[in-house]
Amino acid sequence: MTASCALESDAFAPRPEAAPTADAADPRVPVTVLTGFLGAGKTTLLNRILTEQHGRRIAVIENEYGEIGIDHELVVQTDEEIFEMNNGCICCTVRGDLIRILGRLMRRKHKFERIIIETTGMADPGPVAQTFFMDEEMKSKLRLDAIVTLVDAKHVTTHLDDSDECRAQIASADILLLNKADLVPPEELAALEQRVRGMNRLARVHSTQHGRIDLDQVLDVRAFDLDARAAENPGFLQEELPFEWAGRYDLQPGIHELTLAPGPDPTIDLVFAGPGLDDEAVFADWKRRSILLYSGDAEPRSGQAADAAAAPGETLYRLAVDGEQGAALRLEVPASGRYVLLTQHLPEEFDLRLAAPDGTPLAPAAEHRYASPHEHDDSVGSVGVRAGELDPSRFEQWITRLLRTRGPDLFRTKGVLALKGRPNRFVFQGVHMLFDGDDGKPWGAGESRASELVFIGRNLDRAELDEGLRWCSA
Amino acid sequence: MLGLAAPLPTLVQCRWRRQLPEAVTFLRWRASAGAAAEALISAGADGWIRGHAFADGSERVAWRAHDAGITGLCLHPAVTDASSAASADATGAVFASAGEDGRVRLWDAAGRAVATLAEESGWVELLAWSPDGRILAAAAGRSIQLWRGEESLGVWYDAARSVLALAWAPDSRRLATAANKGLHLWQVGGQAPVQLMAFPGAPVALAWRPDGKSLATGTQDGFLQVWRQAGPGAGRARGRSSPSQLTMRGYPAKVSCLDWHPSRSRIATAGGPDVVLWDIPAAGEGRPTPLRLHRTAVTALAYSPGGALLASGDREGRLCLWRDGGAPLQSLALDAEISALAWHAGGATIAAGCTDGKVAVLDIDAATAGNQA
Numbered sequence: 150m151t152a153s154c155a156l157e158s159d160a161f162a163p164r165p166e167a168a169p170t171a172d173a174a175d176p177r178v179p180v181t182v183l184t185g186f187l188g189a190g191k192t193t194l195l196n197r198i199l200t201e202q203h204g205r206r207i208a209v210i211e212n213e214y215g216e217i218g219i220d221h222e223l224v225v226q227t228d229e230e231i232f233e234m235n236n237g238c239i240c241c242t243v244r245g246d247l248i249r250i251l252g253r254l255m256r257r258k259h260k261f262e263r264i265i266i267e268t269t270g271m272a273d274p275g276p277v278a279q280t281f282f283m284d285e286e287m288k289s290k291l292r293l294d295a296i297v298t299l300v301d302a303k304h305v306t307t308h309l310d311d312s313d314e315c316r317a318q319i320a321s322a323d324i325l326l327l328n329k330a331d332l333v334p335p336e337e338l339a340a341l342e343q344r345v346r347g348m349n350r351l352a353r354v355h356s357t358q359h360g361r362i363d364l365d366q367v368l369d370v371r372a373f374d375l376d377a378r379a380a381e382n383p384g385f386l387q388e389e390l391p392f393e394w395a396g397r398y399d400l401q402p403g404i405h406e407l408t409l410a411p412g413p414d415p416t417i418d419l420v421f422a423g424p425g426l427d428d429e430a431v432f433a434d435w436k437r438r439s440i441l442l443y444s445g446d447a448e449p450r451s452g453q454a455a456d457a458a459a460a461p462g463e464t465l466y467r468l469a470v471d472g473e474q475g476a477a478l479r480l481e482v483p484a485s486g487r488y489v490l491l492t493q494h495l496p497e498e499f500d501l502r503l504a505a506p507d508g509t510p511l512a513p514a515a516e517h518r519y520a521s522p523h524e525h526d527d528s529v530g531s532v533g534v535r536a537g538e539l540d541p542s543r544f545e546q547w548i549t550r551l552l553r554t555r556g557p558d559l560f561r562t563k564g565v566l567a568l569k570g571r572p573n574r575f576v577f578q579g580v581h582m583l584f585d586g587d588d589g590k591p592w593g594a595g596e597s598r599a600s601e602l603v604f605i606g607r608n609l610d611r612a613e614l615d616e617g618l619r620w621c622s623a
Numbered sequence: 624m625l626g627l628a629a630p631l632p633t634l635v636q637c638r639w640r641r642q643l644p645e646a647v648t649f650l651r652w653r654a655s656a657g658a659a660a661e662a663l664i665s666a667g668a669d670g671w672i673r674g675h676a677f678a679d680g681s682e683r684v685a686w687r688a689h690d691a692g693i694t695g696l697c698l699h700p701a702v703t704d705a706s707s708a709a710s711a712d713a714t715g716a717v718f719a720s721a722g723e724d725g726r727v728r729l730w731d732a733a734g735r736a737v738a739t740l741a742e743e744s745g746w747v748e749l750l751a752w753s754p755d756g757r758i759l760a761a762a763a764g765r766s767i768q769l770w771r772g773e774e775s776l777g778v779w780y781d782a783a784r785s786v787l788a789l790a791w792a793p794d795s796r797r798l799a800t801a802a803n804k805g806l807h808l809w810q811v812g813g814q815a816p817v818q819l820m821a822f823p824g825a826p827v828a829l830a831w832r833p834d835g836k837s838l839a840t841g842t843q844d845g846f847l848q849v850w851r852q853a854g855p856g857a858g859r860a861r862g863r864s865s866p867s868q869l870t871m872r873g874y875p876a877k878v879s880c881l882d883w884h885p886s887r888s889r890i891a892t893a894g895g896p897d898v899v900l901w902d903i904p905a906a907g908e909g910r911p912t913p914l915r916l917h918r919t920a921v922t923a924l925a926y927s928p929g930g931a932l933l934a935s936g937d938r939e940g941r942l943c944l945w946r947d948g949g950a951p952l953q954s955l956a957l958d959a960e961i962s963a964l965a966w967h968a969g970g971a972t973i974a975a976g977c978t979d980g981k982v983a984v985l986d987i988d989a990a991t992a993g994n995q996a
Binding site for chain 1: 644645646648692694723744745746748764765784785787803823824825843844846875876877895919938960962978979980
């Protein structure tokens with residue numbers, strides 16, 4: 150990533166020679182950043198890396214107040230010092246201590262093969278990451294490979310609730326290790342995993358014990374390379390679902406009645422589809438289609454008896470839920486079979502009920518719950534937005550303004566975009582206000598040119614981001 | 624291998640070159656004194672200090688001074704300049720060194736340890752002998768230590784900020800230190816330091832003008848800040864703007880190289896691939912002259928003792944020689960990042976050290992260079 154700042158925009162200038170940035174000949178030394186609270190197991194993992202990579206020239210930089218117990222030839226202790234860059238970006242900060250130490254370590258004949266930086270438990274990984282894009286010398290000699298965040302599965306829940314640093318570390322991560330997984334019951338671990346995935350959709354999450362993980366999952370993952378993984382997997386956002394619940398029901402033809410009690414929100418969005426939902430592939434397809442429907446316009450329903458019945462299909466219904474009366478919606482079932490209701494909120498929040506034409510209450514044959522950013526009221530979360538082809542100059546205007554104003558709250562941004570007039574995918578990523586973009590793989594003949602962007606940040610407003618991206622549509 | 628990028632005119636001849644085992648971190652010339660011949664002293668990232676004869680580069684002395692890379696090397700002023708008025712150090716120390724092993728050490732002319740002055744847990748990154756050779760200053764982290772001979776004169780400590788650079792004023796009475804967002808001036812024997820300048824960035828280099836009336840610092844965010852001592856009549860000028868502090872911007876990278884011309888009010892600077900000369904008048908704005916030959920970031924800059932020539936080295940190993948006014952004279956390829964430059968006192972020989980351990984000593988045809996000037 151060549152750093153640009155949200156104040157500049159040369160990242161968008163067409164680059165005729167699509168220079169590969171991730172070739173094997175890249176002489177830059179990879180840097181892995183290990184973050185996590187004290188006791189999360191950073192030192193254990195570090196010792197494992199040093200043991201398994203014995204004989205490699207690895208320099209370890211750790212903070213002065215770190216956990217002890219690293220037996221390694223080259224360990225440099227450092228005292229975190231943050232410098233502002235004064236280029237107009239309020240969040241452009243770097244770690245001055247790292248620039249000095251790494252500068253010296255890189256001015257050697259016998260070069261290091263790898264650098265590992267262990268941060269303090271309370272450190273914000275932002276300035277560490279930005280150091281490798283903001284300093285010309287660091288940029289030319291070193292390559293940030295990934296930010297690896299370790300989480301103590303047993304104790305992290307309290308930190309998640311009360312620590313900005315903990316949330317920043319999770320939000321900044323490329324690799325999230327839920328360590329000490331053996332110390333918590335499986336259902337608790339599953340809930341934690343859902344919660345951290347809700348905060349950071351882009352990270353790869355692994356459960357570990359004593360930091361035991363295949364090191365290929367942690368080292369040389371090239372998470373900051375623009376052309377590598379993201380471009381090969383344009384559907385990397387698929388996991389994120391804008392709805393919290395899907396219930397699959399076996400229904401007979403006739404008018405069914407959906408009733409809702411007053412809940413926490415004045416409206417609820419839902420999609421009704423079927424039949425044929427007993428087929429898993431059909432269900433997966435409807436999940437995908439619903440994602441697109443949720444980012445589009447909704448058809449309002451008053452929730453009163455006068456409403457027209459809702460038919461299954463590609464419609465997003467926005468049902469008003471009266472604070473006292475609740476809401477009712479008639480569902481028209483044309484043929485018998487399995488149908489699905491995909492709802493914006495969990496059914497228990499509105500005491501959602503479905504009744505057969507004869508009034509018999511129906512229970513879903515299968516139900517699915519999906520992690521939601523609202524579930525824990527986490528201020529840090531991920532929002533994915535989608536659109537078709539984008540107008541390059543509009544996108545540039547929008548993203549520049551967005552990063553400039555929201556940069557401090559945006560830990561990571563990644564996207565694969567279809568820019569009008571460009572035959573290749575445009576791969577985009579950012580850390581706070583720094584961003585960069587480059588050409589990825591060309592769009593295939595049969596592929597639909599679609600744009601997807603994920604933001605990981607604090608207090609994100611999905612509607613605002615959605616609206617912004619839609620304004621960019623070509 | 625040493626190759627000449629431009630074959631003619633043959634202004635520059637390689638006197639000798641040596642391949643050392645590790646990166647060169649410092650080069651200093653030692654003047655001849657009595658029986659001791661002139662020598663080039665090198666410090667390395669392998670912790671070794673070596674002395675090479677001026678004439679042919681033969682190794683005269685070599686010892687392992689530190690268990691890790693050497694971050695600071697000073698020669699006592701009495702041995703760098705035969706005409707220096709500085710009296711020899713009371714301990715007989717000729718060299719002072721600081722290293723990544725946290726030590727500050729003193730050595731005699733033969734490389735025998737005279738004293739270990741400090742043993743810190745972290746790197747000692749900065750070391751400077753006062754020009755009169757009386758006081759040695761070292762900085763590690765947030766503290767600055769001072770010694771006269773082996774006697775500690777105390778520790779100055781800034782709880783809030785690391786010391787990023789230090790430089791003795793030519794009068795040897797004041798030590799300038801740089802920390803994030805400003806410069807301080809410490810008076811030897813005095814109490815609290817005086818804040819000399821405040822600015823938004825973090826300094827990475829610091830240099831006094833030889834007359835002691837100006838001080839320049841380059842910052843991480845690409846600014847050059849120059850402090851000027853207020854001259855006579857400056858009182859009237861003060862009302863207009865701030866005459867004592869100049870801010871120069873526009874560098875594409877951190878301004879890590881600074882060297883003042885020995886007599887003119889001119890400073891050579893680099894923050895990126897261009898060398899920028901600034902003429903700093905006693906009042907008013909500075910005037911820049913950019914010198915554009917390097918393709919990679921400039922990593923070392925040095926004016927010849929008389930100021931007739933300027934040498935600049937860069938990350939890919941290109942060494943450029945310029946006339947005082949900025950006209951290019953010669954360009955050579957050393958093939959590895961240039962980490963140290965040292966002009967011989969005669970002004971006609973320069974030593975260059977590289978991160979691959981290469982040391983090259985080059986003679987410059989002074990007459991030709993002078994004629995064309």
